[in-house]
Amino acid sequence: MIEGISIYEILTLSTIVFFIGVYGFFTRENLITILMSIELILNASALNFVVINTYLYPDFLQGAVFAIFIIAMAAAETALAIAIIINLYKLVNSVEVKDTDTLKY
Amino acid sequence: MERIVFYILALIIIIFAVASVSSRKILRAVIYLLFVLIGISGIYFMIDYSFLGAIQLAVYGGGVIVLFIFSVLLVHHVELELEVTPLRKKLIAGAVVLTGLGISLWAILTFPFQTAGTDRTIEVSDIGHRLLSVDAGGFILPFEVISVLLFAVMIGAIVIAKGKKLNK
Numbered sequence: 001m002i003e004g005i006s007i008y009e010i011l012t013l014s015t016i017v018f019f020i021g022v023y024g025f026f027t028r029e030n031l032i033t034i035l036m037s038i039e040l041i042l043n044a045s046a047l048n049f050v051v052i053n054t055y056l057y058p059d060f061l062q063g064a065v066f067a068i069f070i071i072a073m074a075a076a077e078t079a080l081a082i083a084i085i086i087n088l089y090k091l092v093n094s095v096e097v098k099d100t101d102t103l104k105y
Numbered sequence: 106m107e108r109i110v111f112y113i114l115a116l117i118i119i120i121f122a123v124a125s126v127s128s129r130k131i132l133r134a135v136i137y138l139l140f141v142l143i144g145i146s147g148i149y150f151m152i153d154y155s156f157l158g159a160i161q162l163a164v165y166g167g168g169v170i171v172l173f174i175f176s177v178l179l180v181h182h183v184e185l186e187l188e189v190t191p192l193r194k195k196l197i198a199g200a201v202v203l204t205g206l207g208i209s210l211w212a213i214l215t216f217p218f219q220t221a222g223t224d225r226t227i228e229v230s231d232i233g234h235r236l237l238s239v240d241a242g243g244f245i246l247p248f249e250v251i252s253v254l255l256f257a258v259m260i261g262a263i264v265i266a267k268g269k270k271l272n273k
Contacts, residue, residue, distance in 0.1 A: 005111050059225070
């Protein structure tokens with residue numbers, strides 16, 4: 001835990017980062033920037049796991065281990081999504097959401 | 106002292122997160138995201154979990170951001186500006202997000218958390234023993250699943266990104 005900082009302040013920070021990510025997810029219209037918003041959301045949740053573990057249950061390690069799993073999942077998801085985006089760019093020459101209707105009709 | 110550092114880090118994280126979701130130049134948005142990730146790793150260092158801070162720097166700062174920059178450079182012109190989102194969409198998203206933020210903050214700030222009060226540094230050896238332990242509470246099965254997942258993603262990313270042009 002951090003000297004002089006309560007759990008409420010860190011949880012407030014992670015909540016704000018989470019909702020900034022949600023806002024980006026709603027408003028962005030480019031696949032790469034949508035993926036960046038998802039990274040913000042995943043980071044906020046990993047921070048929550050670690051903070052709740054160290055402040056409330058310092059004798060256990062579950063939250064700390066799960067944060068590692070979240071980071072591994074996020075890296076895997078990013079690699080796969082960027083592979084899909086590059087393949088899509090080869091197909092339709094664009095990565096805007098409104099142009100990606102290959103499977104629609 | 107720690108209070109000041111924490112507040113500076115929090116300010117950096119929030120300002121650059123907002124810049125990252127609102128910047129119209131896509132390469133700049135990626136760099137702002139890098140600052141956010143570095144700030145979060147600074148918070149991991151402050152709560153004495155330096156192993157996760159190092160992982161965050163290596164995986165996000167080193168790997169994910171480089172992937173993003175690569176894909177941006179591959180599919181965009183560097184100076185290209187993103188399209189402006191319609192104001193109506195921005196307002197609706199802002200209203201939804203502010204409502205959610207208000208409800209979540211109210212729930213967090215009124216919940217009586219029972220903080221343990223003891224301080225503990227999370228050592229790398231503890232994490233390693235816990236990850237590879239087969240006893241109750243060990244994480245050997247998720248660890249193996251994650252390694253299989255990473256292998257599958259490696260093959261899948263190669264196969265998908267190689268691709269074929271369908272319109273030829």
